[in-house]
Structures are given as structure tokens and as C-alpha cells.
Amino acid sequence: MSVERTILLVEDDPAIALIIRETLVGECRRLVSVGSVAERNAWLADHRPDLVITDVVLPDGDGINSLRIDAAIPVIVLSAQNTLDTAVRATGIGSYDYLPKPFDLDELTASVRAALQRPAETAAGGDPAQADSHGLVGRAPAMQAVYRTIARLASNDLAVLILGESGTGKEVVARAIHATGLRRSGPFVAINMAAIPRELIEAELFGHEKGAFTGAHSRSAGRFEQAAGGTLFLDEIGDMPLEAQTRLLRVLQVGEYSTVGGNQALRADVRVIAATHRDMRTLVADGRFREDLFYRLNVIPVTLPPLRERRSDIAALVRHFVEEGRRAGLPDRQFAPDAMQWLERYDWPGNVRELGNVVQRLAVLSRDTVVTVRDVETVLRDNGENGAVAAPADLIARAVDDWTREQLAASESDGDLHARLEAIVEAALFRRVLRDVRGNQLEAARRLGINRNTLRKRLGQLAIDPSQP
Incomplete structure (x- = not known):
């Protein structure tokens, strides 16, 4: 049972540490809280926890790179840095989960329960990828989900389908998956299905032999062959003709292909990443995309926000x-x-x-x-741009709508939505006012129209340091 376990919490913010302790009080027999690398190492010298929850930036060092424990002990990484670099480094040490700050306490609890109940297993190991954003910029919650998915793809070769509007950075994400994955030392080869004439797509993908068709004066290697040992990125896969889809499906099923005009079986030694701005399920329903191929490609979906x-x-x-x-x-x-x-x-x-x-x-x-x-x-x-400029009130309404939709989709219980949203909005409001009044709580309370004692109580509940809002 998880309540018999010991958790080591490494967090230098006393307010956050207190909230985590109170949240996890029923999840373990003992929760030990330390605030630095030195304290952590001293405790680990004489004890063995069942789970480690650690921040990344600590007063005396990096909480990830300096962590040396038994690979069978799960690690949950917390970080306010919220970049792809952090997610990849967390995965590189074999962490069980990565939660960007501010994190949802219910999500933390669920992750802790799952980590404590899992069977002992060996971490993936291996050298983490170089600390590099790989062109991905942003710390919005929707991007955090993307970073976490990319990090979890680093230890496998599963097919990926990247979805999103034009211009959202689908190829950038595909390159990041390649650069942080097992095949990063191999080539990254991209082909845009919408830019190739339909009669030439098979030759482009699989190559052709000399004399295979008019104009084929010599043998030509296709993209599968060029990408051997690396990643093949199939951009705008929704525009692929049905006849080419059939052959691509067979390659993904059996792992072999032959060139146009050839009869020798060649091994498809590639990771396949596909991308499209189209609604794939609509294409499948309309008979314009094979359902079996869609499921072959959609093993790990990554949706990019506009x-x-x-x-x-x-x-x-x-x-x-x-x-x-x-x-x-x-x-x-x-x-x-x-x-x-x-x-x-x-x-x-x-x-x-x-x-x-x-x-x-x-x-x-x-x-x-x-x-x-x-x-x-x-x-x-x-330049003829005509995008609308949204009013601040409209932005707030959209953000609330997006957040609510995500919460309802992710949770069976929505009974605490109002309280959670109230805390998020209240924290943002308090931080903004405190910054404007340079931490003067009396003046902040006056501007907010509340009692100073009420303000101080809520600041404590929201883990806000008034000197550093």
C-alpha cells in the first residue's frame, strides 16, 4: 500500500513545500522535506525513499543533474522553468513524471499514487539530450503538454502524428522529437505530400530503378532509404493520394518496401513522424484517408495550439x-x-x-x-494582414473557456472547477497589484477593496510571497 511508503520532497520554497505536504498527507507513511542539494544528499546517505519529488533550481545546485539514487526509485520533477530542455533532462534521468509549475494538486496526487503503486523497474538510462530548446519557445500550459510528450518519446521509436493549424510549428516539433530521441545521430528527412505530384509520390518515397518509367535514366534513392537510421517526416499527410496510402500502410505493417521497378525487399529502418493541418477523422469518415493507416500513424498524437x-x-x-x-x-x-x-x-x-x-x-x-x-x-x-485585435476582456473570456474545456475533458469530476479557477484568477490579480505597489500589502488591500488580514490569509493559501509576487 502507498500509505506505508516514504517520500522525499526536495523543495526550497517553504510555502510550496507546505502545500505539497498537506496534499500528500494521506498518500504515504512519512514525508521528509528538505530545501537544498546538501540536505538531500545528507538524508539519502542514510535512508532510502520510495519516491523522490524534486524541484530543479535549488539554492546550492541543480536538482536533476546532481541526483544520484537507485534507478528503481521513481522521481517526479517539478520546475518553474517550464521549457523543453527541462522536460528532456527530467526524462534523461529516468524520471517517472515531470510537472511544470504551477502544477495541479490533483495531478500531483494522481502521479504520486501511480508512482508508488508501480512495480519496481529500471530507469531508461542513457545520456540525456543536449540542453537545447530545438527552436521551441513558450511556457503556456498547452506547450507544457507538448514538451512532456516530446520528452516521453525520447526512449522509444513509436510513430507520431502532429496536428495543428498551418504555421504552428509542426516541423519544428518533428525535428525536436528527432533531436531528443534514440535516432538523433541519424538523418532527418522531410517530404511534403502536398508539394509532390501524385504520380511521383511513390518514387519519391521509395525510390526507383533505372528504366522504371519514362525519364528514369538512373537509379534514385527514395526518402525511406535516405532516412535510414533516422527519422522520416511526412508533412501534410492528409494530402496523400489513396493509392500511395495503401503502399505506405504495408511498409508500416511489415517494415519493408521495394523501389518502383524493383523487386528486392529493403528494410524500412526509420522512425515515421507525420503531420497535417487537416481534420484526419473527417478525412477518414469521407473516405479520403484510410482508417487503418490513420491508426498506424496516430500512435502518439501531438496537438499544437494556435x-x-x-x-x-x-x-x-x-x-x-x-x-x-x-x-x-x-x-x-x-x-x-x-x-x-x-x-x-x-x-x-x-x-x-x-x-x-x-x-x-x-x-x-x-x-x-x-x-x-x-x-x-x-x-x-x-502586407494585407487582417487578423482581429482582441480586447483584454475577450482574451480573459477565451482563456477561461479554453481552460474549462481542458479540465472537463481531463477529469470525470468537475465539482471543484469554480474554486480552482477562482484561485488561478485571484493569484494573478494579487501578483499584479502587489507588483504595482512594490509589495505594500496595506496599499494592495486598499486597491483590491478587501481587508488586509483577508489579503494576508489568501496570500498564504495561494503560496504567494508578497515580497516576490
Whole structure:
């Protein structure tokens, strides 16, 4: 039983540690809490826990890289860094789960229960991939789900289907999966199904022999052969003709193929990642995509959010594109606060790709080092962009709608939705006001229209340090 187990919690924030202790009080016999690498190592020298829950950034070191324990002990990693790097490093040490901060207490409890009830097993081991964002930028909750999936794909060769609107970064994600996976030393080969004439798709995929068809003057290796030992990325798979789908299905089923005009069986030594902006289930229902092939490709689905649903990432993406442009020789630029707010409120119908193009144009066309709202409006107008600018109230309403939809889809019980949402909104409100009044709780309470004692009580319940909101 999990209640007989011992948990070691490594967390330097006393408020967070207290909340975790209170949450997990019924899940174990003993929960030991320490706040540094040195304290953790001292305790581990004489004890063996059944589970370790650890933060990444600790006062005296890195909570992941410095952790040395029996591989059979599950580890749950908590982090406020919330990047792909952290998720990959957590997976690299064989962690059982990775939860970005702020995390859901119900999710933490479920993860702890599952970790304590699992049979002992050996961690995956191996060297974690290099700490690199691989072009992925953002800490929005929807991106955290993407990072966690990518990290969990690092130790296997399962087929992946990446779904999302045009411009959301599907190829970037495919390259990140390749770069953090078992085949990262092999080639990454991409082919766009929508860009190849239907009569040439099979030759492009599988190669052809000399004389196989008119114009085939010599043997040509196909993408499967070129990608041997690595990853084959099939972009816009929803546009693949039915006749080519049949042959692709057989390759995925038996792991072998032959070139066009050839009869020698060749081994398909690749990981297949497919992507599309289309609704695949609609294509299947309409008879335009084989259902059996869809399930072969959709082993691990990864859904990318449109940029309008992750507006909190826009500022970081802008900085990323500015730095990318600077390295390519474009002028360095800064964005005025109101210009950045304008970008964050724009709907971005072309998603991240459109944002990157706009930032590059602004770098070239802006007269000053600081980009203004007028510069942004001019560039978008001159380029025929017509995305709507959302009002702050609309953004809040959309965010609440998206959050509620995700919670209802992920949980059978929605009885605590109001309290959880209230805590999220209240915490954001309190932090914003405290920042504006530089931590003055009396003035913050006055602006919020509540009693100072009520404010102090809620700050404690929400684990908010008023000196560092």
C-alpha cells in the first residue's frame, strides 16, 4: 500500500513545500522535506525513499543533474522553468513524471499514487539530450503538454502524428522529437505530400530503378532509404493520394518496401513522424484517408495550439525571432511596451510563422531601434494582414473557456472547477497589484477593496510571497 511508503520532497520554497505536504498527507507513511542539494544528499546517505519529488533550481545546485539514487526509485520533477530542455533532462534521468509549475494538486496526487503503486523497474538510462530548446519557445500550459510528450518519446521509436493549424510549428516539433530521441545521430528527412505530384509520390518515397518509367535514366534513392537510421517526416499527410496510402500502410505493417521497378525487399529502418493541418477523422469518415493507416500513424498524437490560444508566449517568441534575425545579420530591435501589447492582442491567423515573418519585416523596415505601435500597424496593413485585435476582456473570456474545456475533458469530476479557477484568477490579480505597489500589502488591500488580514490569509493559501509576487 502507498500509505506505508516514504517520500522525499526536495523543495526550497517553504510555502510550496507546505502545500505539497498537506496534499500528500494521506498518500504515504512519512514525508521528509528538505530545501537544498546538501540536505538531500545528507538524508539519502542514510535512508532510502520510495519516491523522490524534486524541484530543479535549488539554492546550492541543480536538482536533476546532481541526483544520484537507485534507478528503481521513481522521481517526479517539478520546475518553474517550464521549457523543453527541462522536460528532456527530467526524462534523461529516468524520471517517472515531470510537472511544470504551477502544477495541479490533483495531478500531483494522481502521479504520486501511480508512482508508488508501480512495480519496481529500471530507469531508461542513457545520456540525456543536449540542453537545447530545438527552436521551441513558450511556457503556456498547452506547450507544457507538448514538451512532456516530446520528452516521453525520447526512449522509444513509436510513430507520431502532429496536428495543428498551418504555421504552428509542426516541423519544428518533428525535428525536436528527432533531436531528443534514440535516432538523433541519424538523418532527418522531410517530404511534403502536398508539394509532390501524385504520380511521383511513390518514387519519391521509395525510390526507383533505372528504366522504371519514362525519364528514369538512373537509379534514385527514395526518402525511406535516405532516412535510414533516422527519422522520416511526412508533412501534410492528409494530402496523400489513396493509392500511395495503401503502399505506405504495408511498409508500416511489415517494415519493408521495394523501389518502383524493383523487386528486392529493403528494410524500412526509420522512425515515421507525420503531420497535417487537416481534420484526419473527417478525412477518414469521407473516405479520403484510410482508417487503418490513420491508426498506424496516430500512435502518439501531438496537438499544437494556435498562437491565439497561447498569447502569453508571444513576447518570448518575439525576442526569439529578434535574436534569430540578429544572428542572420538583421538590425537588432526592441519593442515598445504598447507595441508588444498590440502584438499580444492580435489574432495571428498565420500563427507562429506569421509572427516570425512580421518580426523580420519590422527589423528591416523600422527606422528606429525601438519598434512602435505605428510600425506594427503599418507592416501588417501593407502586407494585407487582417487578423482581429482582441480586447483584454475577450482574451480573459477565451482563456477561461479554453481552460474549462481542458479540465472537463481531463477529469470525470468537475465539482471543484469554480474554486480552482477562482484561485488561478485571484493569484494573478494579487501578483499584479502587489507588483504595482512594490509589495505594500496595506496599499494592495486598499486597491483590491478587501481587508488586509483577508489579503494576508489568501496570500498564504495561494503560496504567494508578497515580497516576490
